[in-house]
Amino acid sequence: MIYEKSVIPIIESKYTLFTNTEKKIADYFLQCDTNMDINIQSVAEKLYVSQASISRFAKKCGFVGFREFIFAYLDSARVKKPNGNTTTQNVFNTYQDLLNKAYSLLDNDQVQRIVKMLVNSKKVIAVGKGSSGYAASEMESRFVRVGLDIDSLTDSDRIRMQSVFLKDGDTVIAFSISGKTEDVIFLLKHAHDRGKRTVFFTAADSPHLHEFCDEVVLVASLEYLENGNLISPQFPMLLVLDLIYSEYINIDSVYKSAILEDTVTTLNKKEDDRRFYLARPR
Template sequence: MEYVNKIKEYYEILTKSEKKVADYILSQGEKLIYTTMGEVKAQTGVGDATIVRFCQKIGYSGFSELKIDIAKEDFSQMKEQEQVADLFEHAARQLVTAIDETKHSFEMDKIDEVSQLIVSARHVYIYGVGASGQSGLDLERMLIKVGIPSTAIIDSHYQAQSATIVTPQDVVIVFSLSGKTKDTFDTVKIAKDKGANIVVITSYGLSPIAQLADVVLKTAIEEHLLNGGSLAGRISQLFLSDVLVRNIEDKFATGKEDLRAEVLRSVMNKMI
């Protein structure tokens, strides 16, 4: 790998602190793609300036460019492996794996806890950007069909505005596979400060956004930096959403029957 060769080439001229960064990066490999500079600082005990200096010494403008280079190499390897296998089989296997691994990550007590929060809420706000935003829109439709007042917002500016008016009687559900999207983090922090109940649906339970949650529901898909918004990621989110709404219908939807009937009638009236 090119970045490994660069580190080895310049290793002897690095300072003691820079060598700590080099050793950590070599130990992490492609996992560094999902690592923040703050995490590198915590693991190595060095400052921002040392990390940036290290990156520049080995030929990168900064930490972000190093991560992009690692991601490009890792993505190229993935594509080479895909070409060996049958393309359709590989795609199908990814989707099946997304559902299977997400199923194994379920904690039913947390599904019940979130279900209870949702049915007791004054209103449910759902936030996500990019592909995760589309999953939020799908969950909004599912909840409205079972009589739960819900609003999905996928514009980051509008999310921040709406977060200022949430109350402790509201639930905020957040979709973020990485748990590191800055705009989403900023919005969730506003909602948290307002006292709303925060539910985060993510693949990374220790991510910055997950740290703000009252309850974390785990998906089991690691998205590649150059392949964000993958169908497998969306499938894992939709599968979890479907299980959540089915659980609400099965255990917690008492008293919502009239509202659900109204929703059904509104759809039937659209048929010719």
């Protein structure tokens, strides 16, 4: 599979930012038959909206104007796959769609900036609730094994209390698919106000998030996938975490590989000790 950038995930990630008119335009392009002749005049007439509204929509999607948007849109038109005949096919097709979306939203420069933050952090606090909490816990589990000082918090009270205990050199990494989890937003705002670095993983972009987040990492949304309910909600976040983890261990890879090997050896020794004590005669 060759991955290509697509405009579709960009439209989906910014959907909540659109006005009602812009959502009407977004819906059109999310469902549009790309074999049709698409120009700004025909779209305006078909949707009963002004050409200016369409231009504003294109700019809100991050393009200079409609011409640049439509070139990118047609170039990245989704390939329609036949519906799977089995549950297995549906799950695999949905994962493939999700991977394509994730690739389209990926910002390699942003990944490098986040890795630099982690390298320069004295301590990292990863937070999230529900399925997003699993992503926070997984981040701690993986990064702590290569020497990063990191804790994960998934309890509402502990997330809020952490705002009191932040120290110099701390970085807050937060996870929320909806982008609206109150306790998580609370910590991010307080961390930002106290001069700490903040990173937010979410599927819903919003201008106000950029006011208190140094990095807003857009992850693929399951909402628009035909069989998105078959996929674990935290998977899109874990996918981006894998990329960040890979880049992180590549920095001073010999040293980090040695730490990881020592960690695994220590854990294996713990298991050997447990078997030894269980096997002793009583």
